[in-house]
Amino acid sequence: MNLNTDKNKMKNISIFTARMTEEKKEMVTGYLYISPFFILFTIFGLFPILFSFYLGFQKWNGLTEMEFVGWANFRFVLEDPLFWKSLYNTFIMGLLGTFPQLVVAIVLAFALNSALIKFRNFYRVSYFMPYVTSTVAVAVVFGVIFSEQESGLINVILSWFHLDPVNWTTSEWGVKFAIAAMVFWRWVGYNTIIYLAGLQSIPKELYEAAKIDGATLFQQLRYITVPMLRPFIIFTVFLSTIGAFQLFTEPLIFLGRSYREEGITVVLYLWREAFVNLSFGPASATAILLFFIIIIFSSVNVFLANRIGR
Missing domain, CATH: 1.20.5 (Single alpha-helices involved in coiled-coils or other helix-helix interfaces)
Structure with missing residues (x-):
């Protein structure tokens, strides 16, 4: 046993x-x-x-030994007027290029989801093409469109309305509008596809019931589409906020290596400090400050977007 x-x-x-x-x-x-x-x-x-x-707490040029300097790099950055100018430029260009893009993306997604639109697949691909296009190529093309010469496309259009040509690469607001237009054109299609996916997840019975009750197209968009798209809006607002504060390639290609105050962004300021001035300490301090700025603005934007549709 x-x-x-x-x-x-x-x-x-x-x-x-x-x-x-x-x-x-x-x-x-x-x-x-x-x-x-x-x-x-x-x-x-x-x-x-x-x-x-x-x-961020060291003094280093990339070659010599590091030297601990405490908060000196942060004081240097915060006392530099060009940093605050770059932060202002980044905020304005981000606002001009991001907010209209989200609104237009919702409208385009609503139109593409409608049964009245023909060739919807063609339009979906067309809207998404700018996102997969090289950023450098986009900046070069827009550099030609927003040329300072009178023969530039935008200046020619302005001349039709008897308006003076604009110096798009040197004027204060010309630079901002040109770069914001690049951001808008490149990302509106991406957000449209995101919203389109959200629209296709909304039950069609809601729209049918709203039509029976006599709801107009605007009322359907306001009381059904936007509230049901709230998670997708929060997602796009979060990504757009981060992308707006990380704006770099567009102003660098559009302005060249002039680093003009009218169009310099925080990341371009950071890049100039690190790879032009070889001041990696202030550049890292700028990156740390930008990290917390993005957290603050992203939190605020997500909070505001979370209240949409309630």
Whole structure:
């Protein structure tokens, strides 16, 4: 009897051990599959972030030894008028390029979702094309469109209304409108596709019931579409806020290496400090300040977007 009991115990132990071994194998296999992402993120994402926080308190030109300077880099940045000018430019260009884009994207998505529009698939692809187009190519094309010469496309259109040509690369508001137009053109299609996906998830019975009750098209958009799209609006507002404060390629290509005060953004200011002036300390301090600015503005925008449709 004792012999049979011992055999059963040994059998149960061997089965348990085999199960544990299989579970460990599956666990190790799973971690191996997802490890490339975490390895690459640690090397190219987490380490630069942590190193920037460390570098913000150092004086370093990229070649010599680092020197701890405390809060000197932050004082330098906060006392620099060009930093505040870049923050102002970033905010204005982000507002001009982001808010209209979200409104137009909702209207376009509503139109594409309508059964009255023909060739909807063609329009969906057309609206999304600017997003997959190279940012450099977009900036070059818009640089020609917003040329300072009288033969520039926008200046020719202005001449039809007997308006003087605008110096788009040197005037205070000309630069901002030109760069905001690039941002608008490039991202409106992306947000349209996001909103279109949200619209297709709304039950059609709601619109049918609203039509029976005599709701107009505007009332359907206001009382059904916008409230039901609230999660998608929050998502796009969050991404648009981050993208607006990270504006870099468009002003760099459009203005060249002049770094004019009229169009310099925070990231362009950061890039100039790091790779032109070789002042990596102030550049890292700027990055840290921008990090907290993005958190604050994103939180405010998400809070406001969360109240839409209530």
